[in-house]
Amino acid sequence: MRRFILIAVPYLWLLALFLVPFLIVLKISLSDIALSIPPYTPQLDLSAGWDGIKSFLSQLDFENFTFLTQDPLYWKAYVSSLQIAAISTVLTLMVGYPIAYGMAQAPDEWRPTLLLLVILPFWTSFLIRVYSWIGILSNEGFLNQFLLWTGVISTPLTILNTNTAVYIGIVYTYLPFMILPIYSALEKMDGSLLEAAEDLGCSRLSAFWLITVPLSKAGIIAGCFLVFIPALGEFVIPSLLGGSDTLMIGKVLWEEFFSNRDWPVASAVAVILLLILVIPIVLFQRNEQKQREMDQ
């Protein structure tokens, strides 16, 4: 009996507040927009019995999905989200790898402090970390003032409200997610392998490419997915740092819902975003599982 309660309570909670809401999104994405409260039709009327369910089902259609394929806005938003997420992931890897490498090579007594320094920003408010870049990247911002003062540029650069600002924002906020898995892969690496390679006449650079990089591959893959997956559906960064031409699907969904009040289309956008995410999520799970099996 106790076992039953132990299983049932979290199970039912997730069923009611995670799975059922999804079915509702799916259902509304197949409905039509209507000028009523709630603003969609048909409504499921269980009191009408079997006929009610039948007429409800017959009114569902894929109109919203057809609409999404016809309006180039959505198509472009999906492509540009994928593009922005992919470019930022590569940039995060390029910034994060040297840091993770430096941490793994650091003297032992330094490591806990360095690890704490990487984790600390993760506990700080995401919103504040994104906001801090507005003051730096704006036309009169800190970066432009600094560059003008040093004489590198003569007119201020426009960075805020462009895609560049979005890249910077994503790299900055997701950097710990890239550093930590790579660091834990590099930390496990046996240093004598590199010594052996050098003894056998390998240059340090080729030893790095031939030994260090392949051995940290699992960490690199995990880090890339941990950045790519959340970046794809990101809303805060494009809306604060991006411009009006920055198209990201999270932002489109938000505006469709809050500004246009078109719930069926917003739901359809959500369903497609989820379908796109399934592939990287499954690949990520496979990578994790393979890693666990290798560790055992």
Add this chain to the structure above:
Amino acid sequence: MRRFSWFNATSLTLGFAFLYLPMIILIIYSFNSSRLVTVWAGFSTQWYGTLLQNESFLDAAWVTVQVAVASSTIATILGTMGAYVLVRGGRFMGRTVFSGMIYAPLVMPEVITGLSLLLLFIGIGLERGIFTIVLAHTTFSMCFVSVVVSSRLVSFDKSLEEAALDLGCTPFDAFRLVTLPIIAPAVISGWLLAFTLSLDDLVIASFTAGPSATTLPIRIFSAVRLGVSPEINALSTIMIAIVTIGVITASIITKRNSLIQQRDEQAAARTA
């Protein structure tokens, strides 16, 4: 003994400068006396004064703390139960669905979670407010708690529990007296994680809050959409200070506890 090579020292310095400079600049400019946030006009704490007199921020902060305490506490209980079921529950009907529901929210875009919960609340006619934000935050943060706690449960020796059961403990007592003290650090860090996630969340709260309850991130977001403001800089500084003190204290306590444990183990080994 290993030392820093020049390459590693440079990459670490640049990396940590990138991670910390934006926040340091933010903190410095919160003490700027000019309203023009990019021009330094002298040291002043006036923005902290105006912030503390701004009732809409104080109200929002109070709502946020209430939501965070309630949701992280419920999430810790449910998440620990979930972890126990996953690791020790054995086989039961729908186990795959259950583990799927535990892991899926971790990678779910916030806009989708928020939208789906809002549609549920409207569908069942629940009025939106603090209660609905607590429900929403509990749902996604209990999954994070589950993952943290289950990784601890996996690593500890099951035979300790079985010994307690053999010696006549009821399953509940075995959990309370044996399992819980061992997994306690993970449960506490799960609670802290849930608490931070709730404090931090903008997107899901925006969907589920409704007009009657405004949390601090919602309030900050609507303010920063208009650009940089010195009051927000002051507020950010306060929040960064609280988190920094909290994280450093927690790491000192963990370090001391592990030293005590080490010493006890050594003492036990000597007496044996």
